[in-house]
Every structure is written in C-alpha cells, then in structure tokens.
Amino acid sequence: MLVLVGAAAGGVARYIVWAAITQRFSGRFPLGTLVVNLTGCFAIGILMTLLTERWVANPQWRLLLVTGVLGGYTTYSSFAWETYQSVREGSPWMGLIYVMTSVMLGYLAVWSGALLARR
Numbered sequence: 001m002l003v004l005v006g007a008a009a010g011g012v013a014r015y016i017v018w019a020a021i022t023q024r025f026s027g028r029f030p031l032g033t034l035v036v037n038l039t040g041c042f043a044i045g046i047l048m049t050l051l052t053e054r055w056v057a058n059p060q061w062r063l064l065l066v067t068g069v070l071g072g073y074t075t076y077s078s079f080a081w082e083t084y085q086s087v088r089e090g091s092p093w094m095g096l097i098y099v100m101t102s103v104m105l106g107y108l109a110v111w112s113g114a115l116l117a118r119r
Contacts, residue, residue, distance in 0.1 A: 002060055006068015014073045029094065030082040033075050034102055040074035041106040045113020054117060 017039065018032035025031050047065050051057045079102060086095035 002064040003068040003071070006064045007072035010069040010072025010074075013069070014075060018075070028086075028091070030078075030098065033078045033082055034098070034105075036073065036075050037079055037102055038105050038109045040070055041109035042113040043073075044070050045110035045115075046117045047113075049114040049117035 014036050017036050021032035021035045044066060047062075047070070051062050051066070079098075083095045083099055086092070086098060
C-alpha cells in the first residue's frame with residue numbers, strides 16, 4: 001500500500017512539473033522530462049543519504065518515498081522514448097545531447113543531493 005500511495009503521488013507530481021515546464025518552454029527538446037529526471041535524481045540523492053546514513057529510519061519510509069514517490073515521479077521510459085523519437089525523426093545529435101545531458105546532470109544531481117543531505 002505504501003508503494004501504491006507513493007507512486008500515485010509521484011505520478012501526479014511528475015505530471016504537474018512536466019506540464020508546467022512544457023507549457024512554458026515549448027520546442028522539440030524534451031525539457032519537461034529532463035527537469036523531472038534531474039529533480040528526481042537530486043531527490044534520491046537526498047533521500048537515500050538521509051535514510052541510509054543520517055537517520056535510523058523505518059524501512060517503510062524507503063518503500064513510500066523512494067520506491068513509491070520517486071518511482072512514480074521519474075520518467076526513464078519517457079526519456080528512452082523521446083530519445084528514440086529524436087533519432088527516428090532525423091535529429092540524432094539532439095538525441096545524443098539529450099542522453100549525455102541527462103546522464104551527466106543526473107549524476108551531478110544525485111551527488112549534489114547526497115552532499116546536501118550530509119550537511
């Protein structure tokens with residue numbers, strides 16, 4: 001039940017963030033999905049560091065917040081599809097830039113979140 005409730009909340013949050021970014025910044029580059037993935041990476045950096053290093057937390061919190069909320073929030077399947085679409089539509093460089101940006105900035109977001117949580 002915790003995963004279910006968390007995933008529902010994460011899915012709604014994902015849609016709200018994605019829609020806000022997409023409406024404000026239209027274009028071919030999937031900025032909404034990138035922002036969702038990067039903020040999800042940052043959040044998992046914070047949450048996992050707090051839950052595994054800073055607090056003695058009940059394992060149920062990880063189920064709710066990480067597996068549930070962040071599992072519903074992050075959008076790896078959308079990321080993969082949008083990359084495929086870029087390549088298929090004749091923009092392989094945009095697809096490559098999107099992959100590289102997502103992976104590099106995603107790692108930096110996890111690292112930053114973990115660093116912040118350790119303070």
